[in-house]
Amino acid sequence: MTTSYTPLSPTPRSTPRRRDRTRTDRRELYRLLDDAIVGHLAVCIDGAPLVLPTIFGRNGDSVYIHGSSAARSLREGSAPGAAVCFTVTHLDGVVFARAAAHHSMNFRSAVIHGHARAVTGREQKLAALETIVEHVTPGLWTHSRPPTKKELAQTQVLELDTSEASVRVRQGPPADDLADVEADDYWAGVVPMRPVFGPAEPSPDLRRHRAAPAYINSWSQNKSRVIC
């Protein structure tokens, strides 16, 4: 049995200008989101944009974002009719070209457009928070004290569907003009970059010595997981 995925980029604004950098397979969007911890949420407030970093989670076609009940970005972002944009970016390398105009970055980024919905109701909020916490580190939700009623009330949760989204990818060596390649005046290439995790640092207020749990160590030591 095969699952069919609705394509990305159903609208002009979710259709990147550069076709060579555009991906249309929805599974690439999911992979890109699942490999990241943090994205940037943008809202318009009184006609001016505001963009802030935030952790998030994904479940199926939905992205979940949470924050304090006092956070204006989330309140405005989930107001009826308000549009949001949520962007996730991985940086993979600096591209050094011969020509200044062709220096670039290797990257993968997803841009999601839409209207966010405030998640309400205890069970729905808990499920969304579990999605976010498990997205950051699988296993973390069951290794934490669950939110109290008061903590839940102090938390806003937004759901954003990913139906209107685009994925841009640039990888590989510089793309210089042939004349610059032939002139051979400058070095050209890529310096790859990726985020790495260090050893777990126990909190100084732990009541007794204990090692970081296996689910955290195995996650942070998995260098193939690319997070930015």
Add this chain to the structure above:
Amino acid sequence: MTTSYTPLSPTPRSTPRRRDRTRTDRRELYRLLDDAIVGHLAVCIDGAPLVLPTIFGRNGDSVYIHGSSAARSLREGSAPGAAVCFTVTHLDGVVFARAAAHHSMNFRSAVIHGHARAVTGREQKLAALETIVEHVTPGLWTHSRPPTKKELAQTQVLELDTSEASVRVRQGPPADDLADVEADDYWAGVVPMRPVFGPAEPSPDLRRHRAAPAYINSWSQNKSRVIC
């Protein structure tokens, strides 16, 4: 002789809600910007936000952003009266708390609000592009073929002043409730993260074998430079 810096956060929207995570020293903004390669530029188009990653440079109080002349985000962002928001985020670690509500990230982020100005004129554009290229890697501008007249015409450059900006920083161990600390049911601590650079990968179309230049190797091997 001491230089005086105008403080950050002169307006309500550039005053973060959480005082404990707020920095007000303008030099922290400059350091945070100078340590990054990429930021996220947000504009409002027809009432909906659009946020995209972009490289940038800083010179004094100004941030410079560039892109294709066809890029709508830059065209809309520099239209008279149009407001923009530019955010730069460094991720420093994942904070594992005892309580799900206290999991967090260690991060440093800068948010700049304002009105961008299109940079026009050959000399002004070249100076801004030099700022951007040198911001990515010091020495790179003089090791590249300068832009042609046509390449300059195909490039938009925006200048954004940093007078209205905020800096948020969270560092250190989790901040759990005392009851959760005493209960001692879960491990708590931080897994630090940082971006690292790999060895330079020469472009396959180099006309002869040559090592990456010293200015690139010394830059990428400088592990203390934190980039995300």
